[in-house]
Amino acid sequence: MAIVFEKPKALTDAVLHYCPGCPHGIIHRLVAEAIDELGIEGKTIGVAPVGCAVMAYDYFACDMIEAAHGRAPATATGIKRCRPDNIVFTYQGDGDLASIGMAETVHAAARNENITVIFVNNAIYGMTGGQMAPTSLPGQVTQTSPYGRDVKHCGWPIKVSEMLSTLEGPEYIARVAVNNVKNVKNAKKAIKKAFQNQIEGKGFSLVEVVSACPTNWGMTPQKALEWVESDMLPYYPIGVYKDRTAAKEAE
Amino acid sequence: MAERVLMKGNEAIAEAAIRAGCRHYFGYPITPQTEIAAYMAKKMPKIGGVFLQAESEVASINMVYGAAATGCRVMTSSSSPGISLKSEGLSYIAGSDVPALVVNVQRGGPGLGGIQPSQSDYFQATKGGGHGDYRMIVLAPASVQEMASLTIKGFNLADKYLMTSMILADGTIGQMMEPISFEDAEIETYEKPWALTGTECKRKHNIVNSLYLKPDELEVKNFERYERYKIVEENEPMWEEYMMEDAEICVVAFGIASRVAKNAVVAARAEGIKVGLIRPITLWPFPTKALRAAADKVKAFVSVELNMGQMIEDVRLATECKRPVSLCNRAGGMIPSPEQVLESIRKAQKGE
Amino acid sequence: MKTTQILIAGFGGQGVLFAGKFLAYKGLVQDKNVSWLPSYGPEMRGGTANCSIILSDMPVGSPIITNPDVLVAMNLPSLQKFVNDVVPGGQIFIDSTLIDAKVERDDVQVFYIPATQIAKDAGFSTLANMVLMGKVIKESGAVDFAGNKETLEKFIPAKKANLIDINCQALQTGYDFA
Numbered sequence: 001m002a003i004v005f006e007k008p009k010a011l012t013d014a015v016l017h018y019c020p021g022c023p024h025g026i027i028h029r030l031v032a033e034a035i036d037e038l039g040i041e042g043k044t045i046g047v048a049p050v051g052c053a054v055m056a057y058d059y060f061a062c063d064m065i066e067a068a069h070g071r072a073p074a075t076a077t078g079i080k081r082c083r084p085d086n087i088v089f090t091y092q093g094d095g096d097l098a099s100i101g102m103a104e105t106v107h108a109a110a111r112n113e114n115i116t117v118i119f120v121n122n123a124i125y126g127m128t129g130g131q132m133a134p135t136s137l138p139g140q141v142t143q144t145s146p147y148g149r150d151v152k153h154c155g156w157p158i159k160v161s162e163m164l165s166t167l168e169g170p171e172y173i174a175r176v177a178v179n180n181v182k183n184v185k186n187a188k189k190a191i192k193k194a195f196q197n198q199i200e201g202k203g204f205s206l207v208e209v210v211s212a213c214p215t216n217w218g219m220t221p222q223k224a225l226e227w228v229e230s231d232m233l234p235y236y237p238i239g240v241y242k243d244r245t246a247a248k249e250a251e
Numbered sequence: 252m253a254e255r256v257l258m259k260g261n262e263a264i265a266e267a268a269i270r271a272g273c274r275h276y277f278g279y280p281i282t283p284q285t286e287i288a289a290y291m292a293k294k295m296p297k298i299g300g301v302f303l304q305a306e307s308e309v310a311s312i313n314m315v316y317g318a319a320a321t322g323c324r325v326m327t328s329s330s331s332p333g334i335s336l337k338s339e340g341l342s343y344i345a346g347s348d349v350p351a352l353v354v355n356v357q358r359g360g361p362g363l364g365g366i367q368p369s370q371s372d373y374f375q376a377t378k379g380g381g382h383g384d385y386r387m388i389v390l391a392p393a394s395v396q397e398m399a400s401l402t403i404k405g406f407n408l409a410d411k412y413l414m415t416s417m418i419l420a421d422g423t424i425g426q427m428m429e430p431i432s433f434e435d436a437e438i439e440t441y442e443k444p445w446a447l448t449g450t451e452c453k454r455k456h457n458i459v460n461s462l463y464l465k466p467d468e469l470e471v472k473n474f475e476r477y478e479r480y481k482i483v484e485e486n487e488p489m490w491e492e493y494m495m496e497d498a499e500i501c502v503v504a505f506g507i508a509s510r511v512a513k514n515a516v517v518a519a520r521a522e523g524i525k526v527g528l529i530r531p532i533t534l535w536p537f538p539t540k541a542l543r544a545a546a547d548k549v550k551a552f553v554s555v556e557l558n559m560g561q562m563i564e565d566v567r568l569a570t571e572c573k574r575p576v577s578l579c580n581r582a583g584g585m586i587p588s589p590e591q592v593l594e595s596i597r598k599a600q601k602g603e
Numbered sequence: 604m605k606t607t608q609i610l611i612a613g614f615g616g617q618g619v620l621f622a623g624k625f626l627a628y629k630g631l632v633q634d635k636n637v638s639w640l641p642s643y644g645p646e647m648r649g650g651t652a653n654c655s656i657i658l659s660d661m662p663v664g665s666p667i668i669t670n671p672d673v674l675v676a677m678n679l680p681s682l683q684k685f686v687n688d689v690v691p692g693g694q695i696f697i698d699s700t701l702i703d704a705k706v707e708r709d710d711v712q713v714f715y716i717p718a719t720q721i722a723k724d725a726g727f728s729t730l731a732n733m734v735l736m737g738k739v740i741k742e743s744g745a746v747d748f749a750g751n752k753e754t755l756e757k758f759i760p761a762k763k764a765n766l767i768d769i770n771c772q773a774l775q776t777g778y779d780f781a
Contacts, residue, residue, distance in 0.1 A: 012456075042449055042450050043451065045449060047317070054462060057458045057460055060456070061450070062450060062456055063447040063448065063457045063458075064456060064458045064459070065317065065320050065347075065458070065460065066347075066459065066461065067313065067316075067317075067343075068316075068340065071309065071310065071313035071339075074305065074309075074310040074311075074314045074317070075316055075317035075320075076317060077314050077317065078313065078314035078316060078317025078320075078321075079317040079320065079321055079447060081275060081301045081303060081318065082323040082325070083321050083449075086448070086449050103306050103307060104306070104309075104313070106306075107305070257624075257627055257628060257631050257637065257639070257757075257758070282643070283643055422643070423666065426640065426641055426643055427638055427640040427641075427666050428624070428627055428637075428638070428639040428640075429637060429639075429666075430631050430636070430637055507665075507666075510664055510665040510667075511664070513664045513665070514665045586667055588667075588669050589664075589669070590669075
């Protein structure tokens with residue numbers, strides 16, 4: 001019988017622990033497909049975050065390390081500086097990357113550290129049970145913003161891609177989404193490019209993946225994907241925010 | 252014998268680290284240890300190594316964690332407030348069983364404290380600092396020569412036991428110059444099959460991790476780790492005994508305090524007081540056996556410290572409170588004078 | 604068996620630490636036991652600076668000097684701060700261009716050297732520190748005077764090697780000052 005669909009080799013056989021309807025599975029797959037297609041599994045070292053993807057080290061078949069909360073870009077820096085010929089990526093959520101780890105994120109980008117960062121933005125702290133994230137939308141109800149995020153009290157959500165793209169340092173900053181097939185396909189392209197850039201020594205490449213959290217948003221998976229389209233993407237528009245090489249070629 | 256050169260204690264650490272095969276340094280500026288970073292910044296690019304100034308102490312220790320996970324010899328250095336920030340990473344490094352060398356050139360605390368020499372991070376270094384059950388090998392140099400030799404030793408021990416070695420120095424030893432000679436460094440090498448090097452698709456993936464959500468598994472990890480620590484406690488305590496043969500009073504001091512104490516011991520001997528010094532070189536593992544043996548011979552102990560009395564607790568534990576232990580101390584960046592220590596020795600002699 | 608504890612004190616920028624380093628290297632070259640300990644503070648220039656040098660035929664215990672055998676004072680606050688710490692029978696060297704005051708103790712040997720003026724007149728105005736060191740070596744006998752050039756070569760970087768001769772001259776001028 002012909003095999004028409006299989007799991008990427010860069011994923012292990014471990015059963016994912018993510019909630020039903022969670023797009024982390026899709027994003028893991030996109031990363032693994034990119035690794036497979038570029039033929040880099042044997043030299044890739046992944047850095048798992050603290051957050052829902054904390055056990056990503058069990059799911060990716062390459063060498064893996066579990067970082068402290070928010071410190072993945074620093075830990076990845078340590079690895080990459082020791083083993084510049086390996087491919088190093090981090091996989092981080094919004095609390096990890098944009099709250100506690102913002103300093104590490106900004107400075108790794110400013111250094112144009114030659115690593116790939118996969119940033120999953122689902123506007124909530126998932127693993128701890130649905131608290132307000134640095135990317136939670138104004139008015140969004142969470143466990144710690146039960147009356148809706150009041151921007152007068154706790155400020156505005158952070159647009160990471162826009163912010164990082166103001167830096168001289170990074171090579172490539174793009175925002176994608178995984179709420180429909182078309183967007184998933186584009187997300188794959190961006191992720192693959194972010195790895196390709198590292199292979200070519202171009203430097204810091206970050207892909208912000210706008211995702212969903214049906215469980216903590218209190219929605220069905222389908223409704224959650226609709227909410228990404230209706231509420232998330234207007235605040236977090238899809239697009240390439242920085243591409244140094246493309247910009248140079250365009251000149 | 253190798254040629255004697257004059258060097259600052261901090262520079263001796265940096266040079267020794269390079270000789271021990273360290274090619275990666277991640278740090279953040281803080282007084283009084285900056286010479287280490289400056290030395291590394293100058294030397295590393297010339298020998299194919301990496302010096303990287305991180306955005307914070309937190310970032311630098313997590314860079315060390317990543318680098319250590321690849322099996323490289325790696326270090327960072329800081330001073331007291333910076334070590335508090337690094338404590339997060341120290342706990343992760345311990346929980347992941349990877350080797351690293353961390354230098355603390357102590358200054359007065361708590362809080363921002365001051366920048367003058369201190370030993371007030373003894374508890375932090377020997378009892379934890381970070382969260383969870385773990386130990387670090389803590390080495391306390393008392394001369395510029397030892398700044399170098401214990402750095403090399405620290406790298407070897409870290410690799411041998413897969414844990415952090417901490418050089419617990421102070422501003423005085425860091426800033427002072429003394430003649431030093433670099434004998435050929437004895438570099439021990441260990442297989443590191445756990446290191447993150449890429450699987451090359453030839454082996455199962457390596458995972459460096461400190462997360463164990465199942466309590467029974469985490470318990471097993473902790474017990475295993477403490478079995479290893481037991482071996483360290485058995486094999487690695489280091490100390491110096493000075494004029495202890497016939498001593499009736501035993502002064503206990505490490506680092507700069509031991510230098511002052513030696514002057515006082517000499518002065519007290521001149522007065523006819525039979526006094527000696529035990530200088531712990533490893534603060535963890537603490538030289539418990541040496542002190543326990545001394546407790547059968549001497550009538551009192553004097554713990555000389557640049558803090559409010561931290562090591563004195565370990566002296567009491569080691570001697571099982573068989574003899575009185577008094578404290579002779581200064582704090583906040585002040586250093587006791589030999590006269591102050593001499594007075595404490597006189598009092599101990601009189602049984603006061 | 605001889606041990607000399609030397610405290611050099613002045614403003615930052617007067618070459619206090621450099622002068623101390625020179626003595627420490629003299630000790631090194633002459634196979635003595637040596638320690639050199641600087642004061643360190645938040646200010647880089649203009650604040651008070653001092654350094655402690657111990658030169659000994661025996662191992663050096665504490666590098667911290669509470670009672671110096673030799674005090675070199677390059678400004679008034681330093682003299683006032685340390686004058687009473689000098690051991691009886693000790694020596695005090697004073698840059699009398701910068702310090703008007705006289706030492707009232709009669710149990711110490713005091714040398715008044717207009718080092719800043721001497722240095723200025725001789726055309727090496729920044730080397731009052733080394734003029735004083737010349738005199739210190741002569742009167743204290745802590746180290747032998749010979750071999751200054753070799754000593755300076757040990758720690759003055761090659762790109763500043765042109766300063767070695769002038770430092771030697773300053774030392775000689777101080778040594779010859781009567």
